[in-house]
Amino acid sequence: MxxxxxxxxxxxxxxxxxxxxxxxxxxxxxxxxxxxxxxxxxxxxxxxxxxxxxxxxxxxxxxxxxxxxxxxxxxxxxxxxxxxxxxxxxxxxxxxxxxxxxxxxxxxxxxxxxxxxxxxxxxxxxxxxxxxxxxxxxxxxxxxxxxxxxxxxxxxxxxxxxxxxxxxxxxxxxxxxxxxxxxxxxxxxxxxxxxxxxxxxxxxxxxxxxxxxxxxxxxxxxxxxxxxxxxxxxxxxxxxxxxxxxxxxxxxxxxxxxxxxxxxxxxxxxxxxxxxxxxxxxxxxxxxxxxxxxxxxxxxxxxxxxxxxxxxxxxxxxxxxxxxxxxxxxxxxxxxxxIWPDSVAPFPAVIVNLKPGDEACDALCEQAYAAFKGKALYDDREERAGAKFADADLMGHPWQIVVGPRGAKTGMVELKRRATGEKVELSLADALAKIG
RNA sequence: CGGGACGUAGCACAGCCUGGUAGUGCGCCUGCUUCGGGAGCAGGAGGCCGGAGGUUCGAAUCCUCUCGUCCCGACCA
CATH class of the missing domain: 3.30.930.10 (Bira Bifunctional Protein; Domain 2)
Structure with a gap:
């Protein structure tokens, strides 16, 4: 969505x-x-x-x-x-x-x-x-x-x-x-x-x-x-x-x-x-x-x-x-x-596009979104990063895939686990694999 | 069902006591500057002041009734 x-x-x-x-x-x-x-x-x-x-x-x-x-x-x-x-x-x-x-x-x-x-x-x-x-x-x-x-x-x-x-x-x-x-x-x-x-x-x-x-x-x-x-x-x-x-x-x-x-x-x-x-x-x-x-x-x-x-x-x-x-x-x-348990979360993950309109960000986000076959939530709004982070935490998605202009050029995303707050930088493919 | 409050813009609230052009913050729209943890400036839209009666020249404001919602207690998946 x-x-x-x-x-x-x-x-x-x-x-x-x-x-x-x-x-x-x-x-x-x-x-x-x-x-x-x-x-x-x-x-x-x-x-x-x-x-x-x-x-x-x-x-x-x-x-x-x-x-x-x-x-x-x-x-x-x-x-x-x-x-x-x-x-x-x-x-x-x-x-x-x-x-x-x-x-x-x-x-x-x-x-x-x-x-x-x-x-x-x-x-x-x-x-x-x-x-x-x-x-x-x-x-x-x-x-x-x-x-x-x-x-x-x-x-x-x-x-x-x-x-x-x-x-x-x-x-x-x-x-x-x-x-x-x-x-x-x-x-x-x-x-x-x-x-x-x-x-x-x-x-x-x-x-x-x-x-x-x-x-x-x-x-x-x-x-x-x-x-x-x-x-x-x-x-x-x-x-x-x-x-x-x-x-x-x-x-x-x-x-x-x-x-x-x-x-x-x-x-x-x-x-x-x-x-x-x-x-x-x-x-x-x-x-x-x-x-x-x-x-x-x-x-x-x-x-x-x-x-x-x-x-x-x-x-x-x-x-x-x-x-x-x-x-x-x-x-x-x-x-x-x-903090939703995985089994009941409305979406398994949210894809946070930090810069909609940026070619690399958009492309990487679309790729991530497609990988979930529409089941993930894609935050494609024209909002500031802070607002998106706050909403992502509020809604409690188990995983946050954060795509920003810095990493997007090289295909890197930041993966955050809501329950622990743990964040890691890794490739989209690795992130998807980790979410399973 | 007993006790206590509150209904004013999408949300949070001020204004009411002491009647006189309906306000603030957030959100929303437009533009510019910003841009990795809820930005700044400028402009703008949006309210039958819950509803009905009454008092008054005049009611968000005073009075009566009504509807709605919340809190505490007793009761429940």
């Missing part, structure tokens, strides 16, 4: 409504614009980020056997009356009436809808287990939206649902999802730690929140440093092997980790002092098992081995996709701007 022809409106000053780093930087880097309280438009660069996150989330879901699908945003009130949640949900649910006075709602979640959908498709115990997910916009009419996309009213969410014959099966599904989550967050460049969460009336220990470590996070967290060393991508766990899942679950849950609300001083005292870590975190995902809470009242049954009706056990698994965009920035930025 050529910056001179792109809608990436960077701002030198911070709009007054933005309080926290990610919100400020998302506005300043031209990623999003607010259109109403807690509702955001994703501008071209922001949309690329969101798609990158969604793609990784989806890939890891499919890697553990979750099927991708898409359910609508608008749902019927009748569906929610079947589970009893229509009245229980409260004013957070946006209720809508159509021209025929039918009661509709903008979905805050999809348990009812999917349970309804699978009712006619799942007939026999042979049809189980099933895991399905979609990535769709949700709406929750938060009393007080804030922190930009981290707590908006409209948000993009991955929600997955599992259907199993019994509790033991549900545990397998639950662990598969947890494995997918650890891999997902690591690919997104995040340190995420699963922490035991409230299970409410369901009970048991099958509810975990995933907390991303970020100094500006909303909740305090306490955890064992053991989590810092685990490489979930390299660790080989076969999601089809119950034994591997067991081993994985042990590893992911045995060390101490808790948010301040669930903090247990007695357990904390058992953690060796040199492994104690305290910090702040942002919740980016939540998984839980809820048994037959929806399948039972909504009449979802399959025939069991003996021919009798069996009510499937369910679980649901959420990831705040749009929230992650903010969380990643909270976890990865400096005074100059965003």
């Amino acid at each position: 050529r910056l001179s022809r792109s809608l990436i409106p960077t701002l030198k000053e911070t709009p007054s409504e933005a309080q926290i780093a990610s919100h400020r930087l998302m506005l300043r880097a031209g990623l999003v614009r607010q259109t109403a309280s807690g509702i955001y438009a994703w501008l071209p660069a922001g949309w690329k980020v969101l798609q990158n996150i969604a793609r990784i989330v989806a890939e890891e879901q499919e890697a553990v056997g979750t099927q991708a699908m898409l359910m609508p945003t608008i749902q019927s009130a009748d569906l929610w009356r079947q589970s009893g949640r229509y009245d229980a949900y409260g004013p957070e649910m946006l209720r809508i009436t159509d021209r025929h006075q039918r009661e509709l709602l903008y979905g805050p979640t999809n348990e009812e809808m999917l349970t309804d959908l699978v009712r006619s498709g799942l007939k026999s115990y042979r049809d189980l287990p099933q895991m399905l997910f979609h990535i769709q916009w949700k709406f929750r009419d938060e009393v007080r939206p804030r922190f930009g996309v981290m707590r908006g009213r409209e948000f993009l969410m991955k929600d997955a649902y599992s259907f199993d014959l019994d509790y033991d099966g549900a545990v397998i599904s639950y662990r598969k999802q947890m494995l997918a989550y650890m891999r997902t967050f690591q690919r997104l460049g995040l340190k995420a730690i699963p922490m035991v969460a409230d299970t409410g009336p369901i009970g048991g220990n099958l509810s975990h929140e995933f907390i991303v470590l970020a100094p500006t996070g909303e909740s305090g967290v306490f955890f064992d440093a053991a989590f810092e060393e685990i490489d979930w991508e390299k660790a080989s766990f076969d999601s089809e092997s119950p034994a591997d899942l067991e081993r994985f679950f042990q590893l992911a849950t045995e060390a101490y980790a808790a948010t301040d609300e669930k903090h247990d001083e007695a357990e904390w005292a058992k953690v060796p002092a040199d492994r104690k870590r305290e910090g702040r975190g942002i919740e980016v995902g939540h998984i839980f098992y809820f048994g037959t809470k929806y399948s039972e009242p909504m009449g979802l049954t399959v025939s069991g081995r003996d021919g009798a009706a069996v009510v499937p056990h369910m679980g649901s698994y959420g990831v705040g996709v749009s929230r992650l965009a903010g969380a990643i920035i909270e976890a990865s930025h400096d005074d100059a701007g965003i």
Whole structure:
């Protein structure tokens, strides 16, 4: 993308409504614009980020056997009356009436809808287990939206649902999802730690929140440093092997980790002092098992081995996709701007032409731009060098290929790694090779 | 939902108390000089002062209502 022809409106000053780093930087880097309280438009660069996150989330879901699908945003009130949640949900649910006075709602979640959908498709115990997910916009009419996309009213969410014959099966599904989550967050460049969460009336220990470590996070967290060393991508766990899942679950849950609300001083005292870590975190995902809470009242049954009706056990698994965009920035930025992990950056690199109009600069830049097949950002604007450097740092491209009149004559560029600030002079070919 | 603020140019803000031709900085446009970390000079465009009523000869300014946005608390992917 050529910056001179792109809608990436960077701002030198911070709009007054933005309080926290990610919100400020998302506005300043031209990623999003607010259109109403807690509702955001994703501008071209922001949309690329969101798609990158969604793609990784989806890939890891499919890697553990979750099927991708898409359910609508608008749902019927009748569906929610079947589970009893229509009245229980409260004013957070946006209720809508159509021209025929039918009661509709903008979905805050999809348990009812999917349970309804699978009712006619799942007939026999042979049809189980099933895991399905979609990535769709949700709406929750938060009393007080804030922190930009981290707590908006409209948000993009991955929600997955599992259907199993019994509790033991549900545990397998639950662990598969947890494995997918650890891999997902690591690919997104995040340190995420699963922490035991409230299970409410369901009970048991099958509810975990995933907390991303970020100094500006909303909740305090306490955890064992053991989590810092685990490489979930390299660790080989076969999601089809119950034994591997067991081993994985042990590893992911045995060390101490808790948010301040669930903090247990007695357990904390058992953690060796040199492994104690305290910090702040942002919740980016939540998984839980809820048994037959929806399948039972909504009449979802399959025939069991003996021919009798069996009510499937369910679980649901959420990831705040749009929230992650903010969380990643909270976890990865400096005074100059965003520092995108390679996997989610809107552009792998920016090509900074320090002197548009200079024959050598233009030619070398075009050559570099062509090498990325249009996927890089080419800053071809008639701006001063300082402004371009500032914008490049602000937007957080992982690599900056700086082309100036001095080096261009001999085909040399300066390659800067945003994360480290390291700069080296080398030929364009070497620079491209280094970026890979 | 309780408490507190704020709506004036694309962004940040002053002006309001004490009514009298709507301002400053950044950004934008033109020209010249500059040109490797947000340049200098000169000229220029851009505002129904959130909206509706009212008071007044006259309202950004005073009064009433309304809409919107933000902050603190309780709540949430």
